[in-house]
Amino acid sequence: MAMTAVPGAAPQTKAARQARIRALLAGSAVRSQAELAALLADDGVQVTQATLSRDLVEIGAVRVRGADGGLVYAVRGEGGDRSPRLGQAPEVLDARxxxxxxxxxxxxxxxxxxxxxxxxxxxxxxxxxAIDHSVIPSILGTIAGDDTVMIVTRDPSGGEAVAARFLELASQGA
Structure with missing residues (x-):
């Protein structure tokens, strides 16, 4: 029997669920576990409150004051920046x-x-x-070595446009 991949499909694993939780927390101000469970359900991920609570602890999510003063969930940054990160607007990610x-x-x-x-x-x-954290729909994924990043685009002939976009970003940020 041949298996086919469904575009954008994620396995129903703990790692996939936790990655989706990180993405949801990075992309929006989530105020409660119930709200997070509803967002996950919208994505087709059913989770109990107990499992969600364990996942939040395991990914290091914390509650911090949002821009409006209310408490929201945030995940710590990666690399050298370990401070909690609230959801960032796409413009902020593009500028970075x-x-x-x-x-x-x-x-x-x-x-x-x-x-x-x-x-x-x-x-x-x-x-x-930084590319992975940015929301660039045309990018399927990245692989990095020491001095080389390989990007795979969703469009079978989309590499040229994405390469041009990175050169444009480099001149904008200069």
């Missing part, structure tokens, strides 16, 4: 990515649906993480 591209992008080349970004040694993982 533009700044990083201006500082770290050496070259951007493409072939079909693959983009290869070169960075100074040791910087590829940092740039790939």
């Amino acid at each position: 990515l533009a700044k990083l591209c201006a500082e770290l992008l050496v070259t951007a080349e493409s072939s079909a649906n693959i983009v290869v970004l070169r960075t100074p040694p040791g910087a590829a993982n940092f740039l790939a993480l």
Whole structure:
């Protein structure tokens, strides 16, 4: 029997559920576990309150004061920045990515649906993480080495446009 992948489908695993929780907390101000459970249910993920509570502890989610003064869930940043991160607007993420591209992008080349970004040694993982945190619908995923980031685009011929976008971001952030 042949298996086919459903575009955007995620396995019903603990890791996939926790990744979705992180994404929801990063993308919006979630005030309660009930609200988070409803958002997960909208995505087709059914979870009990006990499981959700354990997941929040395991991913290091904390409640912090939001912009309006109310308590919202936030997850700690990765890498050197361990402070809790509230949901960030796409404009903020784009500005951060533009700044990083201006500082770290050496070259951007493409072939079909693959983009290869070169960075100074040791910087590829940092740039790939910023790309992963940005919401760029045309990007399926990234893989990073020491000085190279490989991006796979959703469109079979979308690499050229994505490479051009990163070069544009680098000149915007300069």
